[in-house]
Amino acid sequence: MTKKRKKRPNGSVFRRGHKWAYAFQGPKHPLTGERERITKSGYATEDEAWEAMDEAKAAIATETYVKPTRATVADFFEAWFPYVRTSTEPTTAANYETLARAYVLPWVGKRPIQDFLPSVVAALYEHLLTQGRRKRNxxxxxxxxxxxxxxxxxxxxxxxxxxxxxxxxxxxxxxxxxxxVGRVPAKPEPGLAAKTVKSVHIMLSSAMSTAVRWKYLSSNPTDGVKPPTVPRRSHNTWSPEQMARFLKIASTDRLFGLWVLDASTGMRRSELCGLKRAALDLDAAVVRMTSTRVVAAGAVRDGSGKSARSRRALALDRFTVQALRAHLKRLDSEKADWGDGYQDHGLVFCWEDGRPIYPDTITEQFNRLVDRAGLPPIRLHDLRHSYATIALRSGVHPKIVSSRLGHATVAFTLDTYSADIPDLDQQAAEDIGGLFLPPADEESA
The missing domain is CATH 1.10.10 (Arc Repressor Mutant, subunit A)
Structure with a gap:
């Protein structure tokens, strides 16, 4: 039963059952000019209701008001998924949706989104770290x-x-x-790796930022929660001698030009798969990264790179230019042999009839070549890490290495590979000390 209202200018407070509620007329709609009646109940005392109404009015005045909603976390995400598919790269959108559906919605999907507080986010992360694995391995x-x-x-x-x-x-x-051939999986743990939970945090932070902009929330609940620390570990990389061994074995492969380009530039798989002939200027010894082909939710999609920094131009060495010239010559010969049956997509690396190669097929062929060469097994992406560590060890300036890899900052490059090159720190100590310190006594050293 609603009891008599106690009014103020543009607002009133009244009993609703055993609780108190407020109601007032909101601002005019910018298009229709109509005013929306704003009401909320559930307050224990009359004073609490008056105070809450004053806070709501202040929030409206500063355009930070969030209308009470019964929407759940799952309701918001179902509205967010289509938006993120059109506002981010395909792989990012697919990864975000996978993370949300696997690790967020099963645990908090039914919770009202306005009850999705920092304490809930922190509890979610703790649960994921200890027992959050849901996907079958x-x-x-x-x-x-x-x-x-x-x-x-x-x-x-x-x-x-x-x-x-x-x-x-x-x-x-x-x-x-x-x-x-010895490529066996590690036994799965009941909890997720810290890196995976940090990825959940990145996705959730982006989603909740949108929830704030869309007026589901007044503040981002992830802002007050620190993601788990990811232990810094070295990458699996090859030495220059092992890289040379791989290229020797791969020299008879039809995609030899791809393996040389990957080893000499550290390009990503998506960049290799999406590389267009128009992006190659072999006379100037330059390749430009302007397009990618990625696997997102099982389907291959064309993209334009992870970021503005990833869309870059790279100088090529003479051997790589030579290998690519030979590869393009083979493509022209295959195109002539296929005639009208050739499917020209303008790609540098494709099947004999011009069809695009599924990116996972590139990975499988790489693994076969590694096994044939008898080298320590590494992932295809570890060729990129090998390139980076070899370049840094050879004395190439970190700024140049960072730029060639398409990293956002030099600091990111150094943080990523510092665990791989501890010997450089020792060498730096000796080089700097040698400039002004007297030689150390061999026996006491």
């Missing part, structure tokens, strides 16, 4: 089946693994091939 399941069969000295075929785990035959066949 089919790679580990396949490996366990394969390992059990080997222990029992029983042959197990990829078809049997595929049927038992519920994956495709092609996925099981590739998995068995990995296990046979």
């Amino acid at each position: 089919t790679n580990w399941e396949m490996y366990q089946l394969w390992l059990d069969a080997r222990t029992a000295k029983r042959e197990i075929r990829p078809r049997e693994i595929a049927d038992k785990v519920g994956v495709s035959y092609a996925a099981a066949r590739k998995a068995v091939r990995r296990y046979e």
Whole structure:
């Protein structure tokens, strides 16, 4: 039962059941000129209701007012997903949606978004770190089946693994091939890695910033929560000798030009897959990164790079120019052989008939070449890390290395690779000390 109202100019406070409520006329709509009635209940005392109304009016005056809503966290994200698909790169949008659906919505999706407080965010991170893994690890399941069969000295075929785990035959066949050459997965933990939770934080911070702009929230709840610290670990990289060994084995591969370009520039897979012939100026020995091809939610999409810094021009060495000239000559020959059947997408690295190569196929071919070369297994992306560490060790200025990698800042480059090159710090100590300190006594040193 609503009891008699106590009024002030443009506002009133009244009893609603056992609680107090307020109501007042909001500002005129900028287009229609109509005023919206603003009301909220649930206050224990009359004074609390008056105070809350005054706060709401002040927020409206400064355009920071957030209208009470029954929308849940899940309701907001379902509205946010289409927006982020049109406002970010395809891979970013797909990753954000995957992170939200796997690690946020299952735990807090039903919570009213206006109750999504910093304390809730902190509790979510703690839960994810300790027991947040929800996605099935089919790679580990396949490996366990394969390992059990080997222990029992029983042959197990990829078809049997595929049927038992519920994956495709092609996925099981590739998995068995990995296990046979020693590429085995690590046992999954119940909690997520700190790096994954930090990725959740980055996604959530972006989403909640939009929630503030869209007036779901008055402030971003992630601003008061620090993400977990990611331990700084060295990357798996090759030495110059190992890099040379890989290129020697890859010299007979049709995509030799791609492997040389990757090793000599540290380009990302997406940049290699999206590289256009128009972006190559071999007379000037320059390649320009202006387009990418990425896998997002299982589909390949064209993009323009991770950031403005990633859209860059790179100088090429003479051997890389030579390898690329040979590759382009082969492309022209294949185009002539295919005639009208050639599908010209303008790509530097493609199939014989011009069709784009699925990016994961590039990774699989890289793994086969690594195994053939008998080198320590590394990821395709680790070629980029190898390039960076080799360049820094050879004395190339960090600013140049950062620019060639397309990093946002030199500080990011140094932070990323400092654990990979501790010997440079020792060398710097000796070089600097040698400028003004007397030689150390060999016996006491």
